[in-house]
Amino acid sequence: MxxxxxxxxxxxxxxxxxxxxxNLSFELTVPDLRPYxxxxxxxxxxxxxxxxxxxxxxxxxxxxxxxxxxxxxIDDFMASYTVxxxxxxxxxxxxxxxxxxxxxxxxxxAAKQVAEASTALINTxxxxxxxxxxxxxxxxxxxxxxxxxxEHPIFLHKTADIPSLAWGKFGAEKDGMMSLPFSVQAxxxxxxxxxxxxxxxxxxxxIARLIASD
Numbered sequence: 001m002x003x004x005x006x007x008x009x010x011x012x013x014x015x016x017x018x019x020x021x022x023n024l025s026f027e028l029t030v031p032d033l034r035p036y037x038x039x040x041x042x043x044x045x046x047x048x049x050x051x052x053x054x055x056x057x058x059x060x061x062x063x064x065x066x067x068x069x070x071x072x073x074i075d076d077f078m079a080s081y082t083v084x085x086x087x088x089x090x091x092x093x094x095x096x097x098x099x100x101x102x103x104x105x106x107x108x109x110a111a112k113q114v115a116e117a118s119t120a121l122i123n124t125x126x127x128x129x130x131x132x133x134x135x136x137x138x139x140x141x142x143x144x145x146x147x148x149x150x151e152h153p154i155f156l157h158k159t160a161d162i163p164s165l166a167w168g169k170f171g172a173e174k175d176g177m178m179s180l181p182f183s184v185q186a187x188x189x190x191x192x193x194x195x196x197x198x199x200x201x202x203x204x205x206x207i208a209r210l211i212a213s214d
Contacts, residue, residue: 011189
């Protein structure tokens, strides 16, 4: 929490706003992971998700939450993302994170299969403890769209403290890189535009390390 104390005054300032959220959409350029995935028969979305979630954990600003009127730093979070079920309606896949890529993908695919098969909305925050509710990062992907902006549904802007990330379809390969539309929403008391830039760089670096690891 030492890093948070350096910006507590910013946090206090933004808590006075009716809407304290920052929401940026931009073109994210990263190493093209698709040849790596194709050679190993891995699903690119789930590999990209793995790198995104690992990058988030590496940046304090995306790990702060407010609980019972106090700012806390969560140690980890559940992996989750939106899925279309067989009726083409929204559903949520949720599973336990793992640093092991193979296990992460196995759990992610299993959660996706459950979410696709369920006609009822599952894996909502109902039933979670107040702390476990905060152990979330909201992820959505719209691979059919060249996404340019997004506005996430918010129950109450003033208390919204869980980061929301979204991205659209992967672009064409160019010189070993690919670009995709990417969006990050976070509480401005915790994160600034610079920290969103840092997150993009961390995702890029995590993908590069993964590709170079073999």
